[in-house]
Amino acid sequence: MPFESTTPLVVSCLLAAVVALVAWLRMQAGWLLAIAALLAIGGAAVFVADRLVITDREYLLELFPRLARAAERQDVAEIMAALDPELQPLRDEAGRALRQVRPTEVVITKCDVAVDAGRTPPEAVVDLIVRVTGNVIDKGTPGTVLAGVKVVLHKKGDAWLVRDAEAVPIRPGGGPGKTPSR
Secondary structure (H helix, E strand, C coil): CCCCCCHHHHHHHHHHHHHHHHHHHHHCCHHHHHHHHHHHHHHHHHHHHHHHCCCHHHHHHHHHHHHHHHHHCCCHHHHHHCECCCCHHHHHHHHHHHHHHCCCEEEEEEEEEEEECCCCCCEEEEEEEEEEEEEEEECCEEEEEEEEEEEEEEEECCEEEEEEEEEEEECCCCCECCCCCC
């Protein structure tokens, strides 16, 4: 689909089919019934296609909540599967952070995805705001931190892999490194 949401197209097809059906009931012209049937079938086909086809953007919007749940479960294998295997320093840093913080709750409050399918390989930048509860202060003291995270991914084959990630602390009500204005 050339656009992300097919709902307007489905609704338009079904409304046009109803209009054609009402016109057929008044005029009894066979061609109006055929048009109503084609519009209804077209709307249904678009609806089914939208449910069966997952775009890269939709996949990435579903990936990060899945990774947040994996972090809460301490599922290192699932998180490592999302990281590019060729970038060992990134994988080491992620494993070290997971062991140190031991998150008990990871909440994504903002997730903006920008996919550049024109690049070879396709690339995406995901901007997140994440609230993490765990041992963020030191190894024995639980706490909560709010962070802005910029994640760069690239597509290898059919898999989107994290190539880089940067996190900066955010103060509530402000942006990265800003204090809330009074």
